Amino acid sequence: MRLIDDGNSIIPAVTVKKHDKAKAMLFTYTMGEAYMTIADHYFMLKALLQNTLGMSTRVQLSGSSSVTPFFYETSNDRAVLLLMSWDDYKSTTVTVTLDFLKGKSVKDLRKDRSLVTANSDGTLTVTLDQNESKLFLIGETASPSVGIDATKTSTYLIPSGRSVPITVNYDTIGNADSEITIELRQTSSNRVFAKSTKKVTGQGSTVIDLNVSTFSVSDVDYKSTSSNKQYYYLASITKASTQSRLSVLVEFLYPSLSTDAESTSLPSKLTANQASSVKMSWNYLPSFRFNSYRGLVVIYKSSKTAAVDATHNAKVDAMANLLKSIGYQQTTNMSPWDSMKNEEGPWYFIGFDDVPTYDGLKTLSAEFLTRRVKTLILPGVSVLNAEEVSGINAWLNAEDSYNVLITTERVEALSNVFGVKTSAAGALSGNSITITNATSPVLSYGDKKSITLSKSASGNAWSSVDRASALGTIGNTPVLIASRFGLGSTFAFNFDVTSLSADANVQKIMRGLDEYMTQSPFLYRLRVEALCGSNVVGFGDETVRSPYSLKYRPGSAEISITPSAGCDQPVYKAYLYPYYGEYAAMSLAQFSSDTVVNVETAGTHHCCTWYLFLLFAWCFFLP
Structure with missing residues (x-):
């Protein structure tokens, strides 16, 4: 093996010397990945270690040159196998051939010992995501197994009398009449707070609804996690030797006492057109920090649009300048995103429709958007093909995404996504924006009644x-049109904001929009309704914010209700929902309860009926 230097001189790359009982090998160059591709690295080492030195391995790999196996035999004819992918950019599929596997079971240790195969033929085919590793247990006695899927099961619970969906993966190993049991338990206690069962057959995944009992202050054992009570879900399956546990935070929302010792915070009588106050308190509100870090912003540059609009490329540059004006920096590769999750950003990246991304994907492909992008901006983009529209749709519907799509002007192909009618407006005229929704966090900066632009909008x-x-x-x-689509949010300036990128008021709007993109998962609306019989006679709502961390932070909000009619025995309903969500028609993770709360104040006993309807979804919406 030889190298050729810049002067065309031939230099030995590797020198091998045989000894009586050994061989020595000298490398005259580095084999680091900075100088060789992963595939070259792999085949070079294979040629040297196996073909030249005669080393052999029990584990044979095929189908990929970017996977390293680690195989270790333990006692009782068992072993562990670790497969690690070195590919930074895409998934890879590898087939392992190993005689030790024959006739033995293979279980995935990182999926609660879920069974991969009960009787291996000596091969194992595995798909690994970029830089992923998987760990397998070989030879353990095969028995029915069940595991709670933590990626699809919420670990935050507000007991409210409504069923909570628990996703489990299972394998019955062919046993008939298998049954999965899910329980909500408390650490250091034998009490079961909720229990549900479901019959299953074969192998697969299923959702089991767990009916969690409602909160009662008289239950001295049923306290919140912030009150030092630890809870977990426990899953078991018939004839299994193991169980699956998942820790869960349990918290409550409840009416709190008034400062007046003679009354509770729930008025027992309402007078028409006279404001009454209801104070709501909580131990803890869920924080979405793990999914709400400031993500990579992509500005899309479309050659198809540039072919029909000569100003498009200039609009891309102007949008970049607008982001820079609020502190963004440009990155030309993904390294800031890969290594730091953009915590040291904020960063923006210019993506192209005619140039593949660093890993060979199209910028608007669902795979690239879902993997890398939190916010996509379309500056004056007017031409999108069906594949690009499909990618954007899939991205906005990606589970647990909280993605945000922004456009400056009309994109007819995305009218439904932005929640507008397809027709075009006439020519814009005027430089004044009349505000019609001043409560929006997007308008956190500047005048709440009108915004004057430095020149007429177009x-x-x-x-x-x-x-x-x-x-x-x-x-x-x-x-300034806001909407939601799927699990994501959309925002349209609906005019050429790029021509006003230096405008101070436009920069204020962009700053508010940027803050909302990163903070909105922390915003909720707390709504309280007063009912006389079945009729709502008054309501009030308030914006509340969860902490920017996973710390327990008690809080409260004073809700003012001005009823349209009087009522002697009102009852109350409460809703907690994402900001700008539809409180009465949430489609995900709905909770509700009918709870009698006995509230005791100093020297006086009161009993009031409290109806708590808690509607909460794991997504956010732009206002």
Whole structure:
């Protein structure tokens, strides 16, 4: 093996010397990955170690040159096998051939010992994501298994009388009449707070609804996690030798006492048109820090749009300048995202429709967007093909995504996504935005009544909203349009904001939008309704914010209710829901309860009926 240097001189790359009982090998160059691809590295070592030195291995790999196996035999004819992918950019599939596997069971240790095969033929085919490793246990007695899927099961619980979905993976090993049992238990206690069962056959995944009992202050044992009570879900399956546990935070939302020792915080009588106050308190509100870090922003540069709009490339540059004005930096590769999760950002990246990404993917492919992008900006993009529209749709519907799509002007192919009607507006005129929704966090900076631009607005605009909310108007044209789509959020300036990138008021809007993109998973609305019989006679709501960490932080909010009619024996309903969510029609993780709360104050005993309807979804919406 030889190398050729810059002067065309031939230099030995590797020198091998035989000895009586050994061989020595000298490398005259580095084999680091900075100089060789993973595949070259792999085949070079294989040629040297196996073919030249004659070393052999019990584990044979095929189908991939970027996977390293670690095999170790333990006692009782068992072993562990670790497979590690070195590919930084894409998934890889490898087939392991190993005589030790024949006739033995293989279990995935990182999935609660879920059974891969009960009787191996000596081969194991595994798909690994980029830089992923998988650990397998070989030879353990095969028995039915069940594991709680922590990626699809919420670890935050508010007991409210409504069923909670628990996702489990299972394998019955062919046993008939297998039954899975899910329980909510408390550490250091034999008490079962909730229990549910489901019959299953074969192998697969299923959702089991666990009916969790409601909160009662008279239950001295049923306290929150923040009150030093530890809870966990426990899953078991018929004839299994092992169980699966998943720790869960249990917290409560409840009416608190008034400062007046003679009354509770729930008014027992309401007078028409007279404001009453209800104070709500909580031990803890869920924080989404793990999914709400400031993610990579991609500005999309479309050659198809540039072919019909000569100003498009300039609009891309202007949008970049607008991001820079609020502190963003440009990155030309993914290294800041890969190594730091963008915590030291914020960063933006310019993606192209005619140039593949670093890993060979298209910028608007669902795979690239879902893997890397939190916010996608379309500056004046007017042409999208069906594949690009499909990728954006899939990205906004990605589970646990909280992704945000922003456009400056009308994109007809995405009218449904932005919640607007497809028709185009007439020519925009005027430089004043009349604010129609001043409560939006997007408008945290600047005037709450009107925004004056440095010059008249222009651009290709939609004529009207459909299900979206317009935060303002220019003349009769809605602008600053917010909506939600799937599990993501959308925002349309609905005018050419790039031509105003240096405008101080536009920069204020962008700053508010940017903060909302990163903070909105922490925002909730707390709504309390007063009912006389079945009729809602008054309501009030308040924006509440969860902490920016997973720390327990008790809090409270004073809700003012002005009833339209009087009522002597009102009952109350409460809703906690994502900011700008539809409190009465949430589609995910709904909770509700009918709870009698006995509240004792100093010297006086009161009993009031408290109906707690808690509607909470693991997503956020732009207002």
